[in-house]
Amino acid sequence: xxxxxxxFAIIQKEVRQLLRDRLTFAMIVGIPMMQIILxxxxxxxxxxxxxxxxxxxxxxxxxxxLVDAVQASQVLDMTRRARDAAxxxxxxxxGEIDVGVYIPRDFERRLQQADRPAAQLLVDGSxxxxxxxxxxxxxxxxxxxxxxxxxxxxxxxxVRNYYNPERRSAVFVVPGLxxxxxxxxxxxxxxxxxxxxxxxGNLEMLITTPVKSAELMLGKILPYVLIGIIQVTLIMGxxxxxxxxxxxxxxxxxxxxxxxxxxxxxSLGLVISTAVQNQFQAMQMTFFFFMPSILLSGFMFPxxxxxxxxxxxxxxxxxxxxxxxxxxxxxxxxxxxxLIPEMRALLIFMVVTLTLATLRFRKRLD
Amino acid sequence: xxxxxxxxxxNLTRRFGALTAVDHVNLSIPRRSIYGFLGPNGSGxxxxxxxxxxxxxxxxxxxxxxxxxxxxDAEALKHEIGYMTQRFSLYEDLTVHENLEFxxxxxxxxxxxxxxxxxxxxxxxxxxxxxxxRAGTLSGGQRQRLALAAATLHKPQLLFLDEPTSAVDPQSRxxxxxxxxxxxxxxxxxxxxTHYMDEAERCHGLAILDRGVVVADGSPRALMAxxxxxxxxxxxxxxxxxxxxxxHIPEVFSVTQLGVRLRVLVDxxxxxxxxxxxxxxxxxxxxxxxxxxxxSLEDVFVSATRGRYQKEPA
Numbered sequence: 001x002x003x004x005x006x007x008f009a010i011i012q013k014e015v016r017q018l019l020r021d022r023l024t025f026a027m028i029v030g031i032p033m034m035q036i037i038l039x040x041x042x043x044x045x046x047x048x049x050x051x052x053x054x055x056x057x058x059x060x061x062x063x064x065x066l067v068d069a070v071q072a073s074q075v076l077d078m079t080r081r082a083r084d085a086a087x088x089x090x091x092x093x094x095g096e097i098d099v100g101v102y103i104p105r106d107f108e109r110r111l112q113q114a115d116r117p118a119a120q121l122l123v124d125g126s127x128x129x130x131x132x133x134x135x136x137x138x139x140x141x142x143x144x145x146x147x148x149x150x151x152x153x154x155x156x157x158x159v160r161n162y163y164n165p166e167r168r169s170a171v172f173v174v175p176g177l178x179x180x181x182x183x184x185x186x187x188x189x190x191x192x193x194x195x196x197x198x199x200x201g202n203l204e205m206l207i208t209t210p211v212k213s214a215e216l217m218l219g220k221i222l223p224y225v226l227i228g229i230i231q232v233t234l235i236m237g238x239x240x241x242x243x244x245x246x247x248x249x250x251x252x253x254x255x256x257x258x259x260x261x262x263x264x265x266x267s268l269g270l271v272i273s274t275a276v277q278n279q280f281q282a283m284q285m286t287f288f289f290f291m292p293s294i295l296l297s298g299f300m301f302p303x304x305x306x307x308x309x310x311x312x313x314x315x316x317x318x319x320x321x322x323x324x325x326x327x328x329x330x331x332x333x334x335x336x337x338x339l340i341p342e343m344r345a346l347l348i349f350m351v352v353t354l355t356l357a358t359l360r361f362r363k364r365l366d
Numbered sequence: 367x368x369x370x371x372x373x374x375x376x377n378l379t380r381r382f383g384a385l386t387a388v389d390h391v392n393l394s395i396p397r398r399s400i401y402g403f404l405g406p407n408g409s410g411x412x413x414x415x416x417x418x419x420x421x422x423x424x425x426x427x428x429x430x431x432x433x434x435x436x437x438x439d440a441e442a443l444k445h446e447i448g449y450m451t452q453r454f455s456l457y458e459d460l461t462v463h464e465n466l467e468f469x470x471x472x473x474x475x476x477x478x479x480x481x482x483x484x485x486x487x488x489x490x491x492x493x494x495x496x497x498x499x500r501a502g503t504l505s506g507g508q509r510q511r512l513a514l515a516a517a518t519l520h521k522p523q524l525l526f527l528d529e530p531t532s533a534v535d536p537q538s539r540x541x542x543x544x545x546x547x548x549x550x551x552x553x554x555x556x557x558x559x560t561h562y563m564d565e566a567e568r569c570h571g572l573a574i575l576d577r578g579v580v581v582a583d584g585s586p587r588a589l590m591a592x593x594x595x596x597x598x599x600x601x602x603x604x605x606x607x608x609x610x611x612x613x614h615i616p617e618v619f620s621v622t623q624l625g626v627r628l629r630v631l632v633d634x635x636x637x638x639x640x641x642x643x644x645x646x647x648x649x650x651x652x653x654x655x656x657x658x659x660x661x662s663l664e665d666v667f668v669s670a671t672r673g674r675y676q677k678e679p680a
Contacts, residue, residue, distance in 0.1 A: 009471030013460065020459050205455035208419055208526075209472045210444045 006211060010219025014193070018223060024189070028227050032181050032234045039177050040170045040243050047133045050098040052076035055088050058107035066119065070101060075137060088122050098124050099134050170243035175330040176299040178235045179261065179322040182228055183293050184286070186262055189224050190269025191282040199278055213361050221266045228262035229255065248333030256336060257329060260343060261322040264350040268318075270357035293319040321345040372397045372524055372555035373418060377427035380413050387413040389578035390427065395557065395571065397523075398550055402569035403559040404667065410578040411559035412452070415526050418557070419449060432524055445473065448517035452528045454509050458502030462493055462512055465501055466519060473520040483519065491515040491545070507538030514542070518549065525549065527558040531565065543568055563663045574670050582670040590661045595619070595669045596639050599659040600628040603652050611650040615642050619672050630656075631669055 018024060052070070056063050070076050076099055082088045088100035100122035104110065110118040123134040194217075197203045206216065236254065239245035247254060272285045294300060296310055297319035303311065314320045321342040328334040328342075336343065373395040380388040388410040395401045403411040416422040418431050420440025429436040434443050456465045466487060470480045488494045491511040496504060501512060510530065517525060527546075531539045543565070546556055558569065566572055566586065573583040582589055600608070605623040612618050617636040622629045632639040643656055661669075 005471045005474055009468050013457065013464075013468050016464065017457065017459050200458070201451060201453045201455040202457060204451050204453070205449070206472075207421060208444065208447070208449035209469070210441065210474070211472055 007215050007219050010211075010216060011222055014220055014223045018227075028185065028231065029234070031185055032231050033238065035181055036174065036177060036235055036238050036242070039173045040239070047129055048074050049077050050075060050130065050133065051080075051096065052078050052099045052101060053080035053082050053088055053091050053097045054078050054101040054103065055082040055084050056103045057084060057105045058103045060108055062111070063103045063107050063119075066103065066107075067101065070137065073137070075133060076101070085120075085122075092122055092124055095124075098127075098130050168243070170239070171245050171331065172327075173299075174235065174239035174243060174245040175326040176297075176323045177239075178232055178258065178326055179297070179319050180294055180299055181231055181235060182258065182262055182322075183265055183319050184290055185231065186224060186228055186265035187269045187272065187289060188283065188286045189227070190221055190266050191272040191276070191286055192279050193220050193224070194270065194273035195276055195279050195282045214358070217270060217357070217361065221270065224266055225259070225262055228258065228265075232258045245330070247330050249329035249335065253329045253336045254326065257322065257325045257339075257343070260346045260350070261318060261325075264318040264346050264353070267350050267353035267357055271353050271360065274357060274360035293317050296320065298323050315345070316349075318346055318349050321349075370397050371395060371430075372399075373401075373429070373431050373557065375418075375427065375429040378414065378417060378424055378429050379426035380410075380417060380422060381425045387578050388417065388424075391573075391575075391578075391580050393573060393580070393583075395555065397555050398553055399570040400546060400550055400556045400558060400568070402566045402572045403557070403575055404561065404563070404566040404572055404663075405559075405575035406561055408577070409575040411575055412528055413578075414575075415449075415528055415557065415559060419443070419447060419526060445520070446523050448520070448522035448525045450513050450517040450525070450527045450530055452530075452532065454501075454513060454533075456501050456513060456516055459500060461498050461500050462488070462504070463497045465512065466516060469516045469519050475520060487515040487519055506534045507541075510534050510538065510542060511545075514545065518554075523554060525554055525556045527556065529559055529561070531560070531562070539565070563667070567663050574667055576671045582666065586663055589666045590663060593661045593666050593669050594634050595631045595661070595665065596634065596636070597659050597661045597665050598630040598632060598639060598643050598656055600630060600643075600647065601655045602626050603628060603647075603654045608647060608650045608652060611646045612643065615646055618643070620668050622668070629665065631665060631672075 054067050056067065067078060071078055078101075080091060080097060082091060082100065085100075085102050088097075088102055091097045092100055102120040102122060104119065107118055110116050121134050121137060123131050125131055197206070197220075232255065236245075236247065236251075240247070268289070269286075272282055272289075276282045276285055292313070296306065296314040297303075297317055298314070299319065303314065303320070306314065325339050325342045325346075328339050329336070371394055373393055375391055375393045378388060378391040378393070379386065391410075391414060393401075403414065405411050413422065417424050418429055418436065420431075420437040420443055423437050431443060432446055434440075436443070457468070460468065463484065466484045467480070470484060475483060485494075488497055491514060493508065493511055493515060496508060496512075501509065504512060510533070514530075517527075531542055534542070546558075550556060558565070560566055570585060571583070572586055572589060573580045574589075575581070584592070605621055605628055608628070609621045612621050612630055615632070615636075617633040617639065618630055619633060620629075620631040622631075630643060632643070636642070640656065640658060647654060647656060
């Protein structure tokens, strides 16, 4: 005997419990708000105002112009002056400066010799982002600032930055953040929701009623699909309002991709719920899955820079595919049909985990 | 199988690995009666009930419940049974009314029946005032009434109660049993597991379980009448003073202190047990009154399980 009332009853009950559990409810809204502000403001790969020092042993008009030019780029703030290279090294070591500019005694002569660099940047290599930024300085020429005729070395390439011309980190971070937040909340909430039912003994009562396991699982995850959609809307809205993150593709595509991703994560949450005994273990398992997701998905570090085994592993994580999807849609304005392989990967992940969850859940009743 | 049986099992057995939790249990439980499972924790009461509900598959043997073969017909049976778990298993963060509404929907009661039935249950179980209160804030007795109201909401023919009164006070327990008898009058069959003797005594029929085996069954009265022992009551003496002397008689198998009295159980094999007991007391140096008395259900329990414990190495 089948009846829709049962499914509706479980959904209604779940929503009631959710609205009464203030902590969970606060997390649903609180986590996206907190993260978008943290990630949007604090994480910035476009580094400016590094602390710098200069050791100008040359002391010429030209060397002073070089220092001014570096200063003007805003990349470095020349907070200190050093006597020589050794003092620069000392400042670097104790962490007072991030970058040292060393201008040797024979600076002007070196400038004429195209085969030798005229000056040196001493960079704190313990932070790769700093190295990258300092490297940017090497592209600088003295063409505009010097009166002395210096043969400028023309650049071989000019970079045209598509999709994020101002190189703002938020534009890059916010779409991926949708995926990160959904991974965290969706997996955790479903896992906890079902484990809680077992922990509090409700399941013992439910299995003696005519409720079917499919109804129970569906009824428990459907409310979370809605919550996921609310979170997507919230992050997209805040991204647009606070950080002017554009949605270059269609909003419908964003929601469709998110729905698939939500479903994949909810299925994973179900698998976790069948494997653990209590809410604490559910949280641990979720975290165990969350860490590699955030590190390997390409959300934080470029996928292309990872070694092959890490890349293969990352392909198994739904977040990897979603980050590609959502950046494609929101930033590059791609349509879903252009991103079929990522959609397919998410779909496979969902089917596999859902099958696993259903099989394991059945077993649990005997 | 005769139609007036609610439950009948034949050699019902369940093993968990090396452990045999339920060992060849044969039951015939008539309709419209309260049948009790009496036994200590781990005697197989809950496992048996779970097999009868179709939640566990028997390792061996058969069970026919309300004319349906378990566990094949378990899904259909679920509409006809109610189950009250040992631990409160409704939702503590939902109100009394919401809980009942949820259960009504789960059993797919028709929409027009649902509300009046919930009101009726709230009234029957004296919960109308708590209707809007969250279940988590109810007292032990109120929770128990709510659990029973939920388990009987869909008017089941058969009700399973797994140690239902372990968390309530004596008055609530009395009221609870009054309710059970009312349900039986209305045609319900009730199977209740307990480890309280006074509760077991109220049942129409009773099976004493010990480590998965039914060691005795029948009505409480018949069980007490058919006890395989004579009960001797000794007044005004400490057990420690005379226990060794009494247990020295081969037929004495139990000496229990009840306040200022001792209950001495002597095997029926000894036709006239009073003189040897009085001799033993005199030898121990006490002169107190000893007389034969009526057996209680607890005596039946001790008597029925005795051989099984003596076999165990100490």
